[in-house]
Amino acid sequence: MDDVPVFLLRLRDEHRAFDESFRGLRDAARVAKDPVMLEALRILCEDFLTAYHQEREEKLLFPRLRGDPRLSAGGPECALHFDFYLADRPLAHAARASRSNGAAAEGPRWQGSSLEDQKANSPLCIPGEDHEAGRVLLRALRTLPAPDDPDLFERRLRLLETFGTIQRTHHRREEGCFFSVCRGILTPAAWVEIEAADRAWRPPPENPAVQAVTDALAKAGWPRFAA
Ligand SMILES: [Fe+2]
Numbered sequence: 001m002d003d004v005p006v007f008l009l010r011l012r013d014e015h016r017a018f019d020e021s022f023r024g025l026r027d028a029a030r031v032a033k034d035p036v037m038l039e040a041l042r043i044l045c046e047d048f049l050t051a052y053h054q055e056r057e058e059k060l061l062f063p064r065l066r067g068d069p070r071l072s073a074g075g076p077e078c079a080l081h082f083d084f085y086l087a088d089r090p091l092a093h094a095a096r097a098s099r100s101n102g103a104a105a106e107g108p109r110w111q112g113s114s115l116e117d118q119k120a121n122s123p124l125c126i127p128g129e130d131h132e133a134g135r136v137l138l139r140a141l142r143t144l145p146a147p148d149d150p151d152l153f154e155r156r157l158r159l160l161e162t163f164g165t166i167q168r169t170h171h172r173r174e175e176g177c178f179f180s181v182c183r184g185i186l187t188p189a190a191w192v193e194i195e196a197a198d199r200a201w202r203p204p205p206e207n208p209a210v211q212a213v214t215d216a217l218a219k220a221g222w223p224r225f226a227a
């Protein structure tokens with residue numbers, strides 16, 4: 001493992017910390033019907049995974065891969081993960097969950113480079129769609145009123161559970177395929193640049209839900225780094 005770039009090891013650690021923290025917070029929300037735990041789960045999905053983890057993948061990795069013909073060659077497990085992707089397209093999955101929980105089922109909001117990837121039918125559309133499906137679910141969540149009754153609480157929790165299901169599959173795709181592709185394309189100099197540009201997670205201002213997230217990540221053994 002010592003030849004794996006530090007940035008990829010960091011992303012893998014974040015996947016694992018997300019998965020374990022997600023399970024803990026989801027179980028706590030489900031058992032206690034506690035709105036603080038539900039909010040903690042949203043913060044983990046939105047602030048930690050989407051705005052921190054995925055944004056770094058999109059800003060530090062995607063631009064260095066975009067347009068490279070070796071992207072289409074894939075890695076050893078890519079065909080398998082592509083089959084899984086086609087069998088249950090993440091945007092369709094997110095739209096189904098939004099509708100079935102009474103939330104507005106908006107489509108994706110492709111913009112900038114992600115719109116260019118769509119037009120070019122780039123292989124980056126696959127991780128891009130996984131990420132966008134998460135954002136669709138987070139927007140759907142905001143169309144529901146606050147969880148002031150058991151039914152709304154349940155619907156919000158189910159939307160977040162769908163977020164977790166899609167992103168767990170996405171993490172398997174990244175670790176089995178996408179990260180190998182990155183290692184095949186990016187040069188040692190590119191990894192040095194990426195490492196230098198990386199940043200630490202800054203949690204939202206302290207409150208009980210944010211504290212529950214930072215406690216869950218610490219309990220999961222996340223080796224948070226201070227860049
Ligand atoms: Fe990702």
Ligand SMILES: [Fe+2]
Nearest residue numbers: 011015057174
């Ligand atoms: Fe990731």
